[in-house]
Amino acid sequence: MQSWNQVYRTLATRSHQLPNRLQGATVSVRTYSDKAQIDADVTVVGSGPGGYVAAIKAAQLGFKTVCVEKNPTLGGTCLNVGCIPSKALLNNSYLYHQANGKDFESRGIEISGITLNLEKMMSQKSGAVKALTGGIAHLFKQNKVTHVNGYGKITGKNQVTATAEDGSMQVINSKNILIATGSEVTPFPGIEVDEDTVVSSTGALDLKKVPEHLIVIGAGVIGVELGSVWQRLGSKVTAVEFLGHVGGLGIDMEIAKNFQRILQKQGIKFKLGTKVMGATKRPDGQIDVAVEAAAGGKNETLTCDVLLVCIGRRPFTRNLGLDTVGLELDNRGRIPVNNRFQTKVPSIYAIGDVIAGPMLAHKAEDEGIICVEGMAGGAVHIDYNCVPSVVYTHPEVAWVGKTEEQLKEEGIPYKVGKFPFAANSRAKTNADTDGLVKILGHKETDRILGAHILGSGAGEIINEAALAMEYGASCEDVARVCHAHPVSYTLLKHNETPFQKVVVKAQAATGLYEWLCTVCVCVQFCLILISANKINAVMIQNSRDV
Structure with missing residues (x-):
């Protein structure tokens, strides 16, 4: 059986038979440091999750690939100052919160003299990032991707110029350019x-001491995550949010209300439907934050020693040279693309946070792979409704698909x-019963339309629902799969449902499957789904003859 690398290279060598192809070839490792110009098949600007994955995929497909990155380290926001350090x-x-609070004590684990070494905690975080x-x-070297360190700017329809910190420039002449510069x-x-x-959010990941009082502007995903970190470590945390709910856009309102209740029980205070008017530093170092009701009302002043501003992110498209090739941004600062991720300049593509859609690392990764496969003549398909x-x-909290x-x-x-975690046996044994699962199914076809989970391990559990939706599964399809009992929530392939499994015949009297068939979320269910749809993955389609 051929390895995937062999499959990729075979596809690349026969790319002349495919539409929308690139004339790439497998190349050996080369050093370009002594060359004023580089010739490439694909030049990726940005090395975040979308960029570096796309660059590696392009190289595996046999294309001579260059990745331009302005920062000293690869990985973009996600790996350096986002997803990874925050997790x-x-x-x-x-x-620390478990050990320092009453959680361990309630389990018969009695520890005294717990202290926080914040410097060591930050060091562990930095070690993971490094x-x-x-x-x-290492992957770039292994896959023969040329890394150019410098600020990448498009200087022609087939040209990128990278400017290093010392002012030196390197020109890359490229048949295709992929913009993956992320967001800021x-x-x-x-x-x-x-x-x-x-x-x-960058500074909040590297504070030198625990704030006495932290005010967070924004109670979206980033706000509640970072607020939770510092609240557990000892801060009094107040989150001010313009919207009337926590969790940001996309969250189901019933889940949001329950989520807010749990966070408040943990100690985070919220001021919802409230806007920030300004912030002033006092001579003693404290910060006064002026707020008022979003609908208008009496002003109030909140005081803190650290103010965290996290009202969202915007596409990073500054000084990319888009105007050089006639590319314009939409009204939200994003780069318009077609369903093959092409801009109106056929040789220039864009993926990730700089285009429409949720700003998620895994969304950018998928787009990067699919975009490059499309360059090689493969099919291009992504269902954004199935992105968790x-x-x-x-x-x-995790969700995929539609909200109610x-x-x-x-x-x-x-x-x-709907079903509460409190009624699940494993949640009970773990003494971790906060949360619920909510599944939305089509009333007539029984097809899964959305899954919303609040509870321990929700981020792992949601992936089965996403897979079910991608293959058009019905609620009954998932409910009929035998899931292990009881298993850990946090293992991808062995997640137990937060639901007690219900037999179909016991529910007949309540209407046609008016129960949460879908809550058994385990990867095992893919056996049922194999026949549901043809797999749309490009590599499988293109490799049938290999």
């Missing part, structure tokens, strides 16, 4: 971030199934 702190702060960013460099923190008008006492989202607090509010707005007939 390290979320995990470590939760462990290992993973170094891993990308959205600034708050009138509030200047110094990454010391007024911090963005996760909030990595404890408990976690969206289904009502779109007039789609649906049915709802």
Whole structure:
């Protein structure tokens, strides 16, 4: 049986037979440091999750590939100052909270003299980041991707110029250019971030001491995650949110209300439906934050020693040279593309946070792979309705597909199934019973329309629902699969449902499957789904003859 690398290379060598092809070839490792110009088949600008994955895929397909990155390390925001360091702190702060609070004591684990060594905690976080960013460099070398360190700017329809910190330039002549520059923190008008006492999400990952009182502007995903970290480590945390709910856009309102209740029980305070008018530093170092009701009302002043501004992110498209080739942004600063991720300049593509859609690392990764496969002549398909989202607090929140509010707005007939974690045996034995699972199914076809999970391990559990939806599974399809009992929530292939499994015949009297058939979320269910749809993955389609 051929390895995937062999499959990729075979596809590349026969790319002349495919439409929308690139004339790539498998190349050996080369050093370009002594060359003023580089010739490439694919040049990727940006090395975040979308960029580095796309670059590696392109090289595996046999294309001569260059990846341009402005920062000293690879991995983009996600690996350096986003997903990875935040998850390290979320995990470590939760462990500290368990040991320092009453959780361990209630389990018969009695520990005295618990202290926090924040410097060591930050060091562990940095070690994880360093290992993973170094891993990308190794993958680049292994897959013969040329890494150019410098600020990449498009200087022609088939040309990128990278400018290093010392001012030296390197020109890459490329048959195709892929923009994967990601996003940056959205600034708050009138509030200047110094990454010391007024911090963005980047600064909040590297504070030198635990704030006595932390105010968070924004109670979306980033706000509640970072707020949770510092609340567990000892801060008094107040989150100010313009919207009337926590969790940001896309979250189901019933889940949001339960999520807010749990976070409040943990100690985080919320001021919802409230807008921030400004912030002023006092001579004693404290910060006064002026707020008022979003609908208008009496002003109030909140005081903190650290202010975290996290009102979202915006596409990073500054100084990319888009105007050089006639590319314009939409009204939200994004690069318009077609269903093959091509801009109106056929040789220039864009993926990830710089185009429409949720700003998620895994979404960018999928787009990067699919885009490059499309360059090689493969099919291009991604169903954004099947892209899951996760909030990595404890408990976690995860969802995929439609919310109940969206289904009502779109007039789609649906049915709802809900079940609390408190009624699940494994949740009981783990003494971790906060949360619920909510599944939305089509009332007439029984097809799964959305899955919403609030509870321990939700980020792992949601993937079975995403897979079920990708293959068009019905609620009954998933419910009929035998799932292990009881198993850990946090293992991808052995997640138990937060539901007690219900036999079909016991539910007949309540209407046609008006129960939460779908809550048994385990990867095992794919056996049922194999015949549901043809797999649309490009490599499988293109490799049938290999």
